[in-house]
Amino acid sequence: MDETSLGIDLNVSPFYKTDDTPQMNDDLVGGLNQMRLKNKKLREMITVVLDNSNSLQNHVNKLMQEHDLLVSNTNKRKFGECDDRNTTESRKSLHQESLKSTNDGVTKFYRRTDPSDKSMIIKDGYQWRKYGQKVTRDNPCPRAYYKCSFAPSCPVKKKVQRSVDDDGLLVAIYDGEHNHESAESEHKIQASYERLNTPKEVGRFDAIFVEQMANSLRRNPDFIEELAVAISSKILEHDVF
DNA sequence: CGAATTTGACCTGCGC
DNA sequence: GCGCAGGTCAAATTCG
Numbered sequence A: 001m002d003e004t005s006l007g008i009d010l011n012v013s014p015f016y017k018t019d020d021t022p023q024m025n026d027d028l029v030g031g032l033n034q035m036r037l038k039n040k041k042l043r044e045m046i047t048v049v050l051d052n053s054n055s056l057q058n059h060v061n062k063l064m065q066e067h068d069l070l071v072s073n074t075n076k077r078k079f080g081e082c083d084d085r086n087t088t089e090s091r092k093s094l095h096q097e098s099l100k101s102t103n104d105g106v107t108k109f110y111r112r113t114d115p116s117d118k119s120m121i122i123k124d125g126y127q128w129r130k131y132g133q134k135v136t137r138d139n140p141c142p143r144a145y146y147k148c149s150f151a152p153s154c155p156v157k158k159k160v161q162r163s164v165d166d167d168g169l170l171v172a173i174y175d176g177e178h179n180h181e182s183a184e185s186e187h188k189i190q191a192s193y194e195r196l197n198t199p200k201e202v203g204r205f206d207a208i209f210v211e212q213m214a215n216s217l218r219r220n221p222d223f224i225e226e227l228a229v230a231i232s233s234k235i236l237e238h239d240v241f
Numbered sequence B: 001c002g003a004a005t006t007t008g009a010c011c012t013g014c015g016c
Numbered sequence C: 001g002c003g004c005a006g007g008t009c010a011a012a013t014t015c016g
Helices: A022-080 A088-092 A183-196 A199-219 A221-240
Strands: A097-101 A106-112 A128-136 A139-148 A157-162 A169-175
Touching: none
Parallel strands: none
Antiparallel strands: A097 A106, A106 A169, A128 A139, A139 A157, A157 A169
């Protein structure tokens, strides 16, 4: 984990020899020791941040792989092999989902549900208000009309209807794009904010903030150079006086 | 009692 | 212009 090291050699020698008093030398050594300690703490914090980051990245990769697998399976079932929609095998695959976007801002979302379940609810992380229902000509199942009710200004609408061929298949047509986070995301952000603001967690929040700062400084190529300049100027100050 | 849902009426666009 | 079908409105109703 060499990356985590700031790689600063703090055993800096003065550029020229002076007639320093023993008192000044003691101050200098003390200052350097303090900086070594700070450097060590910083390295430890960076190690923790990197470990957290790596485990988070692994978790995200794992979720992405699972999602890709699910989508490719349902696509095979819904789009490539429409004729065997009603096979026993496909009927077994309840609650499987797939997305199909068109370039005019309309997204179709397919969800397989139990045919005996007559509810038209598709949980997609957003909050919807039903504003109408209509039986259409080509489908005996009623079509439900929803507006996004999470943000008053959100223009997104969706239509939900059972497939005419397969009453176990719910089809949701999304019109427009949300101009806000999903209710689910908002809830998670709020929950973590509240958790971090409990008295016990305030210190932890500060620690996380410091870790993030340290991480960003580590990535800054100028940081080490500037730190070295600051250290040497400090040393020179001691030498001058 | 307020929020969500239902449902009939009304509006709009399109084909004839 | 007329009729039809899809989409929206809003009062009534239901639900928690």
